[in-house]
Amino acid sequence: MSDQNDPELTQAPARKALxxxxxxxxSILHRAATAAGPLDGRTVIEVGPGPGGxxxxxxxxxxAKLIAVETDPRFASALQDWPEARDGRLMVIEKDARKVKWETILAEAGAExxxxxxxxxxxxxxxxxxIDWLKAGAWRGExxxxxxxEVAQRICADxxxxxxxxxxxxxxxxTRPHIAFTLPPGAFKPPPKVDSAVAVLEPxxxxxxxxxxxxxxxxxGAAFGQRRKMLRAGLKPFAKKHGLKAEDWLKDLGIDPTARAETLTQEEFRRMAASLVK
Incomplete structure (x- = not known):
């Protein structure tokens, strides 16, 4: 296991803008790496590897194959020099992860x-x-x-x-999401202003x-955009765009028009979404 003094880890200051x-x-890196299950023989995507810990x-x-996407050329260049990059086990892509076509990259890498x-x-x-990964197809695993x-809590909330x-x-x-563990600011360099957490999402x-x-x-988005209002009021503009009257639409779906968004179950949200599919 690499540590802070490992010469393979690039020592360069963090950039706030990124x-x-x-x-x-x-020990933290090991926990993060294995939080979603065994890695042996698997293809793994990592975004923002930074120094490479x-x-x-x-x-x-x-x-078996690690595809690391790094937008910072300081770190991308250093990772390219790792032995695993030279032998093809580590594939380093210097690019903004928001612009990566994941299925194409996996196919080009011949990845499982x-x-x-x-x-x-x-x-x-x-x-x-x-959100991009949640919408992905069968290529995306754990x-x-x-x-x-706070973001991890929002992902996993009931x-x-x-x-x-x-x-x-x-x-x-x-997915079936849960928080695996949390970390204080002092675990990072530089320390952020808030606690962090690892969220595990199992398909x-x-x-x-x-x-x-x-x-x-x-x-x-429409329901929680007006979360303080009853659904019949909060969803009125949204329903109108779809040629619907909010109260009648909700009643037809068996959903209480006087309820608020935070009380709705996954099944109730699915019912509303499914009714809009042409």
Whole structure:
């Protein structure tokens, strides 16, 4: 296991503009690498490897192919010099992860799927990437992703709880999410201003996954955009755009028009989204 003094880890300052906060503790890196399950023989995607601490932990745990996407040329260049990059086990892509066509990259790499995604995500792009991955097809397997703690709580929240919202609705539509462990700011260099947490998202069986995530995202976004209002009022503009009267639409679906978004179950959100599929 690599540590802070490992010469293979690039020693360069974090850039605030890129949302970088680095981990060097070997025990934490091991926990993050293995949080979603065994890596032996698997394809793994890592976003924002930075100095390479988590990269080293993933490789040590037996990943057959690791695709590391890094937008910072300082770190991407250094990772290209690793022995695993030269022998083809580590594939380094210098690019903004938001612009990567994941299926194309996996095909070009000749990688086995489904691919695991394990990452200490840059704070400024984590949620965007997660939604992209939730909407992905069968190529995406288990995910272990480090976020700000509050974001992780929003991903894993159950109905009726403080953090329940759009992210939780989307995450529960295709995965079984939970928080594996939390970390204080002092675990990182530089330390962020908030606690962090690793969220593990295990794919639901295909028969249990909701296929229309775009519609589900629209419905959940509209409902939680007016979360203090009853559904019949909060969803009125949204329903009108779809040629519907909110109260009648909700009643027809067996949903209480006087309820609020935070009380709705995954099944009720699915019903609303499914009714909009042409």
């Amino acid at each position: 949302g970088q906060h680095f981990l060097f503790d070997p 988590l990269t080293r932990a993933i490789l040590k745990e037996g990943a 799927t489904p691919a695991m995604i394990i990452a200490n995500l840059p704070y400024n792009v984590g949620t965007i990437l997660l 995910m272990a992703l480090m976020f700000q703690k 109905p009726g709880t403080e953090h329940y919202g759009r992210l939780a609705v989307l995450a529960h539509a295709v 639901l069986p295909e028969s249990e996954q909701f296929p229309h995530l775009d519609k589900l995202e629209q419905v959940a």
